[in-house]
Amino acid sequence: MSRAYNFCAGPAALPQAVLEQAQQEMLDYRGLGLSIMEMSHRDNVFVEIAEQAEKDLRDLMGISDDYAVLFLQGGASSQFAMVPMNLLGDGETADYINTGQWSKKAIKEAGRYGNINVAASSEDTNFSTVPLQESWNLSDNPAYVHYCPNETIGGLEYSFVPQVGDTPLVADMSSTILSRPIDVNQYGLIYAGAQKNIGPAGLTLVVIRKDLLGKAANNVPAMLNYQTHADNDSMYNTPPTFAWYLSGLVFSWLKKQGGVGNMGEINQRKAEKLYHFIDHSGLYSNPVEVISRSRMNVPFVLADDRLDKPFLDQAQAAGLLNLKGHRSVGGMRASIYNAVPEAAVDALIDFMAEFEKKNA
Structure with missing residues (x-):
C-alpha cells in the first residue's frame, strides 16, 4: 500500500x-x-x-x-x-x-x-x-x-x-x-x-x-x-x-526518535525549507510577520485565487492531501506536525515549484 x-x-x-x-x-x-x-x-x-x-x-x-x-x-x-x-x-x-x-x-x-x-x-x-x-x-x-x-x-x-x-x-x-x-x-x-x-x-x-x-x-x-x-x-x-x-x-x-529536542530540530528544518521556498516564489506568499510564523501550520496564498482549485486537485492527485486553508481565512495551509516526515515537505516544495512553472 x-x-x-x-x-x-x-x-x-x-x-x-x-x-x-x-x-x-x-x-x-x-x-x-x-x-x-x-x-x-x-x-x-x-x-x-x-x-x-x-x-x-x-x-x-x-x-x-x-x-x-x-x-x-x-x-x-x-x-x-x-x-x-x-x-x-x-x-x-x-x-x-x-x-x-x-x-x-x-x-x-x-x-x-x-x-x-x-x-x-x-x-x-x-x-x-x-x-x-x-x-x-x-x-x-x-x-x-x-x-x-x-x-x-x-x-x-x-x-x-x-x-x-x-x-x-x-x-x-x-x-x-x-x-x-x-x-x-x-x-x-x-x-x-x-x-x-x-x-x-x-x-x-x-x-x-x-x-x-x-x-x-x-x-x-x-x-x-x-x-x-x-x-x-x-x-x-x-x-x-x-x-x-x-x-x-x-x-x-x-x-x-530522540525526544522533543531532536523533533524540534527536525521541525525547525522542515519549516525553514517551506518558508524559504514561499518567500522566494513569485506565485505564493505568507501573510504572517516573519518572527511570528508558525513552525507547525504554514498558511500561504496564491497570487491568483483562480488557481486555488487546480492547485488542490493536482496536489491531491500527487498524493499531497488536505492542503486547503481553513474556511475562515481561505488559501492553503500545510500542517507539518511531528508525524509529517521531512520527505513530505520536500515533495510539497517540488510540487509547488512545478505548479508555479506551469502557471507563471
Whole structure:
C-alpha cells in the first residue's frame, strides 16, 4: 500500500510505525484474545498502559511531581470552559491575549463564567502579528493569564513565553505540544487536544500544577472539576481507552526518535525549507510577520485565487492531501506536525515549484 502525505491540521498524520503496531495488536492484544478497545479501563493490563503513557509523557516534557497529568475527553474546546470554572473565583478577573480564532473562542467561552480582560489583541492586523508583551494591559491581580502559543488556523506563533510573575500562565498548546522542548515550570496549566501531535481525536491532555487543584466552586459538575480527575487517575468515568493507548504508542515513538529536542530540530528544518521556498516564489506568499510564523501550520496564498482549485486537485492527485486553508481565512495551509516526515515537505516544495512553472 502506498500512503499519501497528509498535511491536515487535525485530525492529523500519525507515525506510520505507530499505526502498524496498532494494526498488529488490533484483534489480539499481546495474546489476551481481545482488542484494547474491548478491554476494561480497570483491567490491570490497561492500567499499566495508562501508567506507562503518563511516565513517557513526563519524561518527554520534563514534568515534575508538582504537576498532575490528566487524560480527558471533550477536546480543547471543553477546556475553554473548564479553565475558568476551575481557576476563576467570584469577583476575580482573568487576562486573555487574542491572537486568532482559537483565542477568540476561548475568550467568548470564558466570558460566561467571570470577568475577562482582553489584555492585548492583534485582530487589527488580521492576526498577522503577536502583540509585544510591553503593550499588554494586564490586570493588577489576575487569576491567570491565558494565551494560545500557536494559532493553528492563522499560522501565528509566539516567539516568546509571556512573563507574568507569580500569576498562573495558562496555555492552549494543542498544535505545538511535543514539537520542541519547553519548560513546563513556567506554566500553571497546559492543555492540548490530542489530534495534532499526540494521537487520535477524542483525548485531551491537561498538565496542571497541583496547587491549582481544588479551586472550583461547589456548583461545578464533578466531570468538569480537575480535582475529580486528579483524584481518580483520569478514570472517574470510562476514558477514551483506544486514544489513550495510541497516544502512549506515539510517546514511545517520540522517545525512539530522540525526544522533543531532536523533533524540534527536525521541525525547525522542515519549516525553514517551506518558508524559504514561499518567500522566494513569485506565485505564493505568507501573510504572517516573519518572527511570528508558525513552525507547525504554514498558511500561504496564491497570487491568483483562480488557481486555488487546480492547485488542490493536482496536489491531491500527487498524493499531497488536505492542503486547503481553513474556511475562515481561505488559501492553503500545510500542517507539518511531528508525524509529517521531512520527505513530505520536500515533495510539497517540488510540487509547488512545478505548479508555479506551469502557471507563471
